[in-house]
Structure formats: C-alpha cells, structure tokens
Amino acid sequence: MASSSQKQGSSKYVTLISSDGFEFVLLREAACVSKAIKKMLAGSFLETARGDRCHFEEINGIVLEKVAEYLCYNHKNRNREDVPDMDIPPELCLELLMAADYLDT
Amino acid sequence: MISGRGRGGGKIRPPRRGMIGGDASDFETQWDILCSALREIHTKNASTLSFEQIYRASYKIVLKKQGDKLYDRVKEFEEQWFGTTVMPKIRSLITPNLVNITLGGVTGVTANERRMTGEEFLKGLKVSWEDHITTMNMTTDVLMYMDRVYCTDNRKASIFTTSMGLYRDHILRSQLTGSDLITFDILNSVVLDMISMERDGDVINKAIIRSCIYMLEGLYESDEENESEKLYITTFEPAFLNASREFYKKECATLLRDSDASTWLRQTKRRLTEEETRTQTTISMLTSQKIAKVIEAEMISSHLSEFLAMEGSGIKAMIENDRYEDLTLLYQMITRVDSTKEPLKKALAERVVDLGSEINKTITNTDFSNVAGAAEDGEAAESADKSKAPKQQTAAAKQTAAAIRWVDDVLNLKDKFDKMWKKCMNEDLVLQTALTKSFSDFINQFPRCSEYVSLFIDNNLKGGIKGKTETEIDAVLDKATTLLRYIQDKDMFERYYKKHLARRLLHGKSESADVERQMISRMKLEIGNAFTTKLEGMFKDMTMSEDLTSGYRTHIQNLGDLDRKQIDLGINVLTMNYWPMESMGGSSSRRDDGTQIPCTWPNEIQLLQESFKAFYLKERNGRKLTWLGFLGSADMRCSFPKIPGKEGVLSRERRHEINVPTYGMVILLLFNDLEVGETLSFEEIQSRTNIPNADLARMLHTLAVNPKAKVLTKDPATREMPKPGDKFGFNASFTSKAVKIKAPVMLGAVNRVEGEEERKDTEDRNDEHRGNVIDTVIVRIMKARKTLAHTHLFTEVIGQLATRFKPDVGMMKRRVESLIEREYLERVEGADVSTYAYLA
Structure with a gap:
C-alpha cells in the first residue's frame, strides 16, 4: 500500500483518459463522486501505481468530456440550492446514461 | 478541450456498440481475465492489474445477463482457494497438543508451550482472516457492478457477505482430519485456555486474541447477517461464559474454604475490574455485562450468606470494627446483584437489633444488680430502715444515670450506623428505612424507652446544656427528636414528658425556657399539634403565674398594709387539665373518689390564701382555686x-x-x-x-x-x-x-427513673387513657361509617392511632364490647363476617 500513502500526499488531482486519448484532469474529490473511480483509485491497482491515471477504454472523448463536465459541475454546486440545469445535448443522452451506469455516478 | 462539435439537431444517437464490447464479449474470455486477476489479487499482486479492465470484464458479463454464472464462478474460485491454499497452512498449525486441549485431555505440556502453540495457531488464523478481508475487499470493488446490478436484482447476498460465509464454512467449520472437531473448536478452546492462563496471573498476547474475536464479530451464522447471530455471540460467548462460570464457581468455593470475607470482597472486586478490562482489551465489549452477571451470580449471590456469616470477618465483624472499606465494597457488591439489597438489609437489621438488645439487656441487668430494693425506693420507702435511705437515693441516681446511659448508648449506636450509612452505603434510602425500622423495633422492645428518652431530655434541659453553644444544643435536641421518632407509644412518652416538664417548671429546674420551647416546637413538628397543646398550656400557665405573682405583689403594696406580718407569696396557678397531678405527687392526697383531701392550713396562710383568692377572682369569675399543699x-x-x-x-x-x-x-x-x-x-x-x-x-x-x-x-x-x-x-x-x-427532700424535685409500682401505676393510667382514646376513635369511625366489618374497623383504628401508639388488639376488643354494652354499637345479626353498626 505504499502507493496509496504516496497518493495521499501527492495529488489533489486525478486524470481521466478517454479511449481516443483525451485527458481530463480534475479534482480527486470531484471525480470520486463516481464510485467506480473511487474504488479504482482506492485499491492498490495499476491505476494508482501509474499516478492516478484512469484509462477508460470504452468511453470516447466526447462522452468523457461531458462526464468530466458533470463531475465538475456537481462538485462546484455541491452545497448550493437552485442550481441551473446542466446543458445535455440530446444526441449524447443514451451514451451518457450508459457511462453513468458504468461509473456508478 | 470541448471540440467543435455542433449541436446535432436533436437526434439521439444510439450508443456505440463498443460499449457492450461486441466481439470479445463471450463469457469465457471475460472470465479468464477475471480469474487470473482474482488469483493475482489473492497473491497480493494487484498493482499490476488495471482496475478498469477487470471492472469492465465483470461489467460486460453482467450486462450479458450472465451474472449468476459469474457469481457462482467466484464462489467456486474462493472455495478452491480456501481448500488448496489457506486450510493446509492452518491445519499445519493445529498440533496434536491443541487438539488434546480442546478435547479436555491434560497432557504434560507446560503452560508456556501451550501458549506458544496456541499463539501460533491464532496468529495463523488471524493472518488468513486479514488476508481474506483485504482480498475480498478488493474483489468486491472489482465486482462492484455485479453486486450492484445482479445481486440487488436477484436478491442475492453481496459477494462479500457470501465470501465471509465461505470463510466460515470452509475454514472455521472445516473438519479436522482424524477427529470430528472443527477449527472453531480449537479456536475457542485456545482462546479460553489463554484467558484462564491470564486469570491465573500469566501474561498473554491480548492483541492476537482480540483480532480473532474481531473476526468472530465480523462473521455471522447465516448470510442474512442478523446482529444477534454473530458467531461471537452464538458460539464463542456461551463457551466463554460457561468456562468463566466454572472458574468462578471454583474460585468462590476456594475463597469460602480458605479465606475471609474481606479477602473475598477484594478478590471479587478485582475480578470484576479484571473482566471489565478483559472485555475491553481482549474480547468484546458485548460481553461485559454478561460476564459481570456471571461473576455476580457465582462470586456474590451464590455464597453471600455464608460470607456474611463468617466469624471474625463477616458483616458482624465489619460493623463491630467499623471496617468501612469492607462495608463499602460489600454494599457495592450487593447492590450489583440485588436492587432490594435484601441480604444486607437483613444483616444490618439483625445487627442493629442485636446490638440494641444488648444495650437493653445491660441496662436491665444493672437495674437488678443495683439493689433489688431500688425498684421500690422513694415513695415505697415505708418499709425501709434508716440506713437504707441514702443508699436508695444513690440507687435511684444510678438508675437515672443508667437511663441516660441507655439513651447515650442508643444514640451512639445510631451515630455509628448513620456514619456507616453515609460513608459506605451511598445514603441508600432502602437501607435507611430498614435501619430506622430495626432501631424502632429494639427501642420499642425496651419497655421503658419512653420514660428514658424523656429523662434524657429532662437531664439535658436541666443542666446538660449548660455552657453549650447553640449548635451543640441543637445537636442534643436533634438527637432527642430522632429518638422520639422511633418511639411507638407516643402517648406514653407524652405522659412522662409532661411529668418531667412539670417538675422542671415548678421547681425552676429548667436551664433555659428558650430551649424548652424549641424542644416543644420540634415535637410539634414531629408528632403534631394535638400532642403538644397540653405541654404548651403548661408553659402558658407558668407565664400567667409570673404575671399573677407580680400583680398580686403590687396589689398588696398598694393596700399599704405594712403592719401585717408580711408573707411573700409566689404563686403558680395550674390548669387542671394540662398538668399531670397524679404524677406530681398528688396521688397520696386523693380520696378514693379522686377528690383532693384538703390540707388544714395554718391561720396566717389561710389569710393569705383568702387575700389572693379575692385578688384572683376579681378578674376571673367562676373559677375554682384548689391549693396543692404537696407542691411548692x-x-x-x-x-x-x-x-x-x-x-x-x-x-x-x-x-x-x-x-x-x-x-x-x-x-x-x-x-x-x-x-x-x-x-x-x-x-x-x-x-x-x-x-x-x-x-x-x-x-x-x-x-x-x-x-x-x-x-x-x-x-x-x-x-x-x-x-x-x-x-x-x-x-x-x-x-x-x-x-x-x-431541707433535703426525699422525693420530689428530682426527676428520675420510676420504681416498679410507680411504673405500673403510670402504665395503668396510660392504659386507661388509651381505652378512652380508643373509644373515641371507634365511635368517631362508626359514626361516619354506620356499619363496618370487624377487621375493617380494627385496621382503621390502628391507622388512626398510628401516630400516637400501637393499640393492643385485646384492648380494642374489650373497648368494642364495652361500647356494645353501653349501646353505642350493636352487632349486625346474620352477617357472614362479624360486623358492627352504629346506634345513633
């Protein structure tokens, strides 16, 4: 568990990488809303060893971007009420739904 | 990073096939990935695995509706793992010695060896458990999607729970080769063995036991994981409690045989703390109450009476020698086992009555040893020869001293128990009631209690309080009041008090009118108004008399009749009802019908009397003055x-x-x-x-x-x-x-213990008075109720008289008879229980 302690000390941020190579860097706190990401980074798996980089080989950049946006949006508004709805393009709906299910967000 | 994609005209794109994973999606491929990953996890090589990849594999299997298959495969994998890797290690730790201990066979193994092998075993078990937990945590993480989707949908226990069950079944409950024991038995017996070593004073590795207990707390009888079905509670705890019960039973028996109550108390106390600590450091807090109960039952309750009765160290000795520490412990112990504190209550009450009766006996004995004639001294002295007279005086004085001593002894005893009660019994109310009751019991057993208490007060008011500060006087009065509270026959006390008070007042023996008044007001508080009206009347008479005397003096001076042979008159006018004439010495000057035999007064005195009478009646018409020669x-x-x-x-x-x-x-x-x-x-x-x-x-x-x-x-x-x-x-x-x-008077001014005859007289008079009181009460009750059953009537009468005295049933019966004769009451004919009716 050496890596986990290093993780504790080192990074406030994590990187999400899409199947087509886009990288999104966001706050660990924000990303961990997804239980999958949280578990991914909590154990002593390869992701942790590589420095908190999570490859999602079946999520493309467009979807992952929306996911990242949502995570930030969610994090930013976590303690507020009356937040404006997030803009979700209808054509991405289904794919986003599946990603949400996958990530358990 | 948002790319230049425009809003695609509201058309919803279907999800890409890739997510579901088209070609590589067949079950075995995915399972292979998972299986190898699980193996890596179990061998602690997880850092080479990509979580995302494994997660995706399980995700896909579940999406393909093959969750059930995956679930079973994982189970199989675990079972296999236990069978091939974990169990062999643990089996190797179970030495024949351990098996023997479990079977109860005493081998020639030293405690040390036993401890070593036991610890090894526990360590192995602990490691296997901890490994299992870590790997299963990771496995669960990886299979999160399965848990979330498949298990929830199909109402299956999560894979974690299942794997815990597997651990229970395949490790703890796995049968050992060559015997029908399971690992669990070994575990229990090893832990119990270690605990018993610790009880005997050895040092053991608590941490390791604790870990194993944690394990048992984390495991359940079934996969439903009911709180009440923790393996700890179902399996280990009963075994532990049984073993403890055995142990403490033996220990208590040993203590009973070899030690005294004091050691027993301390040992029990120590054991209680020890077990408390044990539940905190070695086993689970869940047991703390239960094990305390075991100790309470085995060490305290089971032989309590034997320990209390122990010669030289039991409760008797504790009380005798003021062993407050022991008593405190004892109180704590007994409070633990019995909220009514019955045994302690009983023991205390017995002691009080014993000690009290002893005091009573000592006094009674001194009475007898002090010249048999003492009983008939004073007034009964007709028979005596001259040389005996002074002796009798001293005997009487001695007796009075004895009375005071009795009171002092009683008070000391009370102080002793009060102190004990405060120091050791946490001012327990239940015990206070018991103490009060037993004090009251033995005091009332002593027939002269009323007289003696009154004498005690008399003695103090006459001079005992001289030179004392207010607080000290208060303390004395407090004591007197306390005693008064115990006395049942308040009317008897009143009689004596009146008599003693009369003497004090008439002979000017009272030290301080203020204190007298305080005493009266205390009694008023304690017993009630009715009790003190006559006493207060006596005081009023005294003040009135003072005024009269000075008034009369001025009157005479104003007459200017100086040539007359001056006789200075100081007078006390007493209201008949308030003062106890008989006991003031007037009994001998009464005729049989109760009227006063007038003394023939000398001329000078008669003149004086006439003059005063004229003065007195000038303002108070219709009163009758009787001159009491025996007073003054x-x-x-x-x-x-x-x-x-x-x-x-x-x-x-x-x-x-x-x-x-x-x-x-x-x-x-x-x-x-x-x-x-x-x-x-x-x-x-x-x-x-x-x-x-x-x-x-x-x-x-x-x-x-x-x-x-x-x-x-x-x-x-x-x-x-x-x-x-x-x-x-x-x-x-x-x-x-x-x-x-x-001129020394042989009898009169000094209040002292009554002689036999005198007492009999007092008692007779008191009984007569009681009879009247009972009559009144019965008539009052019957007047209100018209008809009443015999038993009801009696309870009511006793209830109403409780504050004054405890009526004798025989006397009550006689009074009822006499009331029937006098046609106040009649028997109701034909009632099933005897019933009386009031005749208006």
Missing part, C-alpha cells in the same frame, strides 16, 4: 435560742433561713405555738394538718431525722422512718454552718 416550698426564718451552759455556737442565738416544702412549713408552724419541751405526736400532727400519712412521714423524716435540717427532735430518736406513735419536739440545739438551709 416556703422559706422560713427560724431563730434558735442560745442554750445556757453550752460553749461555742450553741451559746449564741442562731438564725437560719430554712427552705422547706409547703407541707414542711405547715408542720413547722405548729411548733411555733408550743412551749419549750412540749412535743406533738405523729397523730396529733396528722389531725391538725390533715396531711396524708405517707407525705407526713416523709416530711417528718426530713425535718427530724435528716441531720442537715434537723430542726425537730424525734422520740424515739432512731433513724427509722417516723410512724404513728412517735413524738416530735422543737430541736433547740440545732446547729448548722450555713445560714440558709435547704
């Missing part, structure tokens, strides 16, 4: 002529002021008119004064026999009690160093 005293100025032919004092004329009781004055005035050398016979005196024989004899004894104020001569000049036939003359050769002489 007079100062007389006597002159003794010089006797010719004598040397020294006798050659001069001597003047003395003699203080004598009223009767004494009446007698002495007779001798005023006598010629020198003339004498009066007993009978003559009697007929001229009309003083009752007994009083007369006593008075003459004072004046003619007692050397201190021997102003009369007696013929025959013996020291015997004057009796009819004796002759008396003026003792011209009387000498005394003092000018003022107080």
Whole structure:
C-alpha cells in the first residue's frame, strides 16, 4: 500500500483518459463522486501505481468530456440550492446514461 | 478541450456498440481475465492489474445477463482457494497438543508451550482472516457492478457477505482430519485456555486474541447477517461464559474454604475490574455485562450468606470494627446483584437489633444488680430502715444515670450506623428505612424507652446544656427528636414528658425556657399539634403565674398594709387539665373518689390564701382555686435560742433561713405555738394538718431525722422512718454552718427513673387513657361509617392511632364490647363476617 500513502500526499488531482486519448484532469474529490473511480483509485491497482491515471477504454472523448463536465459541475454546486440545469445535448443522452451506469455516478 | 462539435439537431444517437464490447464479449474470455486477476489479487499482486479492465470484464458479463454464472464462478474460485491454499497452512498449525486441549485431555505440556502453540495457531488464523478481508475487499470493488446490478436484482447476498460465509464454512467449520472437531473448536478452546492462563496471573498476547474475536464479530451464522447471530455471540460467548462460570464457581468455593470475607470482597472486586478490562482489551465489549452477571451470580449471590456469616470477618465483624472499606465494597457488591439489597438489609437489621438488645439487656441487668430494693425506693420507702435511705437515693441516681446511659448508648449506636450509612452505603434510602425500622423495633422492645428518652431530655434541659453553644444544643435536641421518632407509644412518652416538664417548671429546674420551647416546637413538628397543646398550656400557665405573682405583689403594696406580718407569696396557678397531678405527687392526697383531701392550713396562710383568692377572682369569675399543699416550698426564718451552759455556737442565738416544702412549713408552724419541751405526736400532727400519712412521714423524716435540717427532735430518736406513735419536739440545739438551709427532700424535685409500682401505676393510667382514646376513635369511625366489618374497623383504628401508639388488639376488643354494652354499637345479626353498626 505504499502507493496509496504516496497518493495521499501527492495529488489533489486525478486524470481521466478517454479511449481516443483525451485527458481530463480534475479534482480527486470531484471525480470520486463516481464510485467506480473511487474504488479504482482506492485499491492498490495499476491505476494508482501509474499516478492516478484512469484509462477508460470504452468511453470516447466526447462522452468523457461531458462526464468530466458533470463531475465538475456537481462538485462546484455541491452545497448550493437552485442550481441551473446542466446543458445535455440530446444526441449524447443514451451514451451518457450508459457511462453513468458504468461509473456508478 | 470541448471540440467543435455542433449541436446535432436533436437526434439521439444510439450508443456505440463498443460499449457492450461486441466481439470479445463471450463469457469465457471475460472470465479468464477475471480469474487470473482474482488469483493475482489473492497473491497480493494487484498493482499490476488495471482496475478498469477487470471492472469492465465483470461489467460486460453482467450486462450479458450472465451474472449468476459469474457469481457462482467466484464462489467456486474462493472455495478452491480456501481448500488448496489457506486450510493446509492452518491445519499445519493445529498440533496434536491443541487438539488434546480442546478435547479436555491434560497432557504434560507446560503452560508456556501451550501458549506458544496456541499463539501460533491464532496468529495463523488471524493472518488468513486479514488476508481474506483485504482480498475480498478488493474483489468486491472489482465486482462492484455485479453486486450492484445482479445481486440487488436477484436478491442475492453481496459477494462479500457470501465470501465471509465461505470463510466460515470452509475454514472455521472445516473438519479436522482424524477427529470430528472443527477449527472453531480449537479456536475457542485456545482462546479460553489463554484467558484462564491470564486469570491465573500469566501474561498473554491480548492483541492476537482480540483480532480473532474481531473476526468472530465480523462473521455471522447465516448470510442474512442478523446482529444477534454473530458467531461471537452464538458460539464463542456461551463457551466463554460457561468456562468463566466454572472458574468462578471454583474460585468462590476456594475463597469460602480458605479465606475471609474481606479477602473475598477484594478478590471479587478485582475480578470484576479484571473482566471489565478483559472485555475491553481482549474480547468484546458485548460481553461485559454478561460476564459481570456471571461473576455476580457465582462470586456474590451464590455464597453471600455464608460470607456474611463468617466469624471474625463477616458483616458482624465489619460493623463491630467499623471496617468501612469492607462495608463499602460489600454494599457495592450487593447492590450489583440485588436492587432490594435484601441480604444486607437483613444483616444490618439483625445487627442493629442485636446490638440494641444488648444495650437493653445491660441496662436491665444493672437495674437488678443495683439493689433489688431500688425498684421500690422513694415513695415505697415505708418499709425501709434508716440506713437504707441514702443508699436508695444513690440507687435511684444510678438508675437515672443508667437511663441516660441507655439513651447515650442508643444514640451512639445510631451515630455509628448513620456514619456507616453515609460513608459506605451511598445514603441508600432502602437501607435507611430498614435501619430506622430495626432501631424502632429494639427501642420499642425496651419497655421503658419512653420514660428514658424523656429523662434524657429532662437531664439535658436541666443542666446538660449548660455552657453549650447553640449548635451543640441543637445537636442534643436533634438527637432527642430522632429518638422520639422511633418511639411507638407516643402517648406514653407524652405522659412522662409532661411529668418531667412539670417538675422542671415548678421547681425552676429548667436551664433555659428558650430551649424548652424549641424542644416543644420540634415535637410539634414531629408528632403534631394535638400532642403538644397540653405541654404548651403548661408553659402558658407558668407565664400567667409570673404575671399573677407580680400583680398580686403590687396589689398588696398598694393596700399599704405594712403592719401585717408580711408573707411573700409566689404563686403558680395550674390548669387542671394540662398538668399531670397524679404524677406530681398528688396521688397520696386523693380520696378514693379522686377528690383532693384538703390540707388544714395554718391561720396566717389561710389569710393569705383568702387575700389572693379575692385578688384572683376579681378578674376571673367562676373559677375554682384548689391549693396543692404537696407542691411548692416556703422559706422560713427560724431563730434558735442560745442554750445556757453550752460553749461555742450553741451559746449564741442562731438564725437560719430554712427552705422547706409547703407541707414542711405547715408542720413547722405548729411548733411555733408550743412551749419549750412540749412535743406533738405523729397523730396529733396528722389531725391538725390533715396531711396524708405517707407525705407526713416523709416530711417528718426530713425535718427530724435528716441531720442537715434537723430542726425537730424525734422520740424515739432512731433513724427509722417516723410512724404513728412517735413524738416530735422543737430541736433547740440545732446547729448548722450555713445560714440558709435547704431541707433535703426525699422525693420530689428530682426527676428520675420510676420504681416498679410507680411504673405500673403510670402504665395503668396510660392504659386507661388509651381505652378512652380508643373509644373515641371507634365511635368517631362508626359514626361516619354506620356499619363496618370487624377487621375493617380494627385496621382503621390502628391507622388512626398510628401516630400516637400501637393499640393492643385485646384492648380494642374489650373497648368494642364495652361500647356494645353501653349501646353505642350493636352487632349486625346474620352477617357472614362479624360486623358492627352504629346506634345513633
């Protein structure tokens, strides 16, 4: 568990990488809303060893971007009420739904 | 990073096939990935695995609706893993020794060895458990999607729970080769063995036991994971409690055989703390209450009475020697096992009654040892010869001292128990009630308690409080009140108190009117108004009398009648009802019908009486004054002529002021008119004064026999009690160093213990009074109820009289009979239970 302690000390941020190579860097706190990401980074798996980089080989950049946006949006508004709805393009709906299910967000 | 994609005209794109994973999606491929990953996890190589990849594999399988297959495969994998990797390791740790211990066989293994092998085993088990937990945590993480989707949808226990169950079944419950034991048995026995080593004083590795207990707390009987079905609770705890019970049973038996109660208390206390710590450091807190119960049952409850009865260290000795520490412990212990504290209550009550009866007995014994005649001293002294008289006085004094001592002893005892109660019993109310009750019991067992308590108060008010500060006086009064509270026959007490108070007041013996009043108000608080009205009346009489005396004095001065032979009168006018005439000495001057025998007063006195009467009745019409000769005293100025032919004092004329009781004055005035050398016979005196024989004899004894104020001569000049036939003359050769002489009175002014006859008298009178009171109460009750069953009536009467005295059932029956005779009540004919009706 050496890596986990290093993780504790080192990074406030994590990187999400899409199947087509886009990288999104966001706050660990924000990303961990997804239980999958949280578990991914909590154990002593390869992701942790590589420095908190999570490859999602079946999520493309467009979807992952929306996911990242949502995570930030969610994090930013976590303690507020009356937040404006997030803009979700209808054509991405289904794919986003599946990603949400996958990530358990 | 948002790319330049425009809003695609509202068309919803279907999800890409890639997410579901098209070609590589067949189950076995995915399972291979997972299977190898699981193996890596189990061998702690997880850092080479990509979580995302494994997660995706399980995700896909579940999406393909093959969750059930995956679930079973994982289970299989775990079972296999346990079978091939974990169990062999643990089996290797279970040495034959451990098996033997479990089977109860005592082998020649030393405790140390046993501990070593046991620890090894526990360590192995602990490691296997911890590994299992870590790997299963990771496995669960990886299979999160399965848990979330498949298990929830199909209501299966999560894979984690299942794997815990697997651990339970395949490790803890796996059968050992060559015996029908399972690992669990070994675990239990090893832990218990270690705990028993610790109880015997060895040092053990608590941490390791704790870890194993944690494991048991984390495992359940079934996969439902009911809180109450923790393996710890279902399996280990009962075994532990049983073993403990055995252990403590034995320990208690040993203590009972070899030690004393004090050691037992301390050991029990120590064991309790020990077990408490054990539940905190070694096993689970869940057990703390239960194990305490076991100790309480085995160490405290089971042999409590034996320990309490122990000679030399049991409760008796504890109380005797003020072993507060022991008592505190004992109280704590007993409180633990029994909220009613019955045994302690009983023991305390017994001790109190024992000690109290001892006090009673000592007093009774001294009474007897102090001259049997003491019982009939004083008034009954007719029979006595002269030499006995002073002795009797001292006997009476001794008896009074004994009474005071009795009270002191009782108070000391009370103090002792109070202190104990405060220090050791946490001021427990239940115990206080018990103590109060037993105090009341033994005090009331002592027939003279009322008298003695009153005497105690008398003694204090007469002089005992002299020079004491207010707080000290308060303390004395407090004590008196406490005792009073215990006394059941309050009416008896009232009688005595009245008598003693009367003496104090009339003879001016009271130290402080203020304190007297305080005492009365205390009694008022304690017993109620009705009790003290008469006592207060007595005080009122006294103040009234003072006013009267001074009023009369001014009246006489205003008359300016100075030529008259001045007699200064101080008067006390007493209200008949308030004062206990009989016990003030008036009994002998009563006729059988209860009226007063008037004394024949000398002329001078009669004049004075008339004058006062006129003064008194001027403002108070219709009252009747009776002059009580047996009370009061007079100062007389006597002159003794010089006797010719004598040397020294006798050659001069001597003047003395003699203080004598009223009767004494009446007698002495007779001798005023006598010629020198003339004498009066007993009978003559009697007929001229009309003083009752007994009083007369006593008075003459004072004046003619007692050397201190021997102003009369007696013929025959013996020291015997004057009796009819004796002759008396003026003792011209009387000498005394003092000018003022107080004639010692054989009886009267001093309050002291009553003699037998006197007491009987008092009791009779009291019974008579009680009879009247009971009559009143019965009539009052019946008047209200019209008809009432016998038992109800009696309960009611007892209830109403509780504050005054405890009525005797026989007496109550007699009173009812007499009321029926007098036609206040009648029996109701034909009722199933005997019932009375009130006749208006």
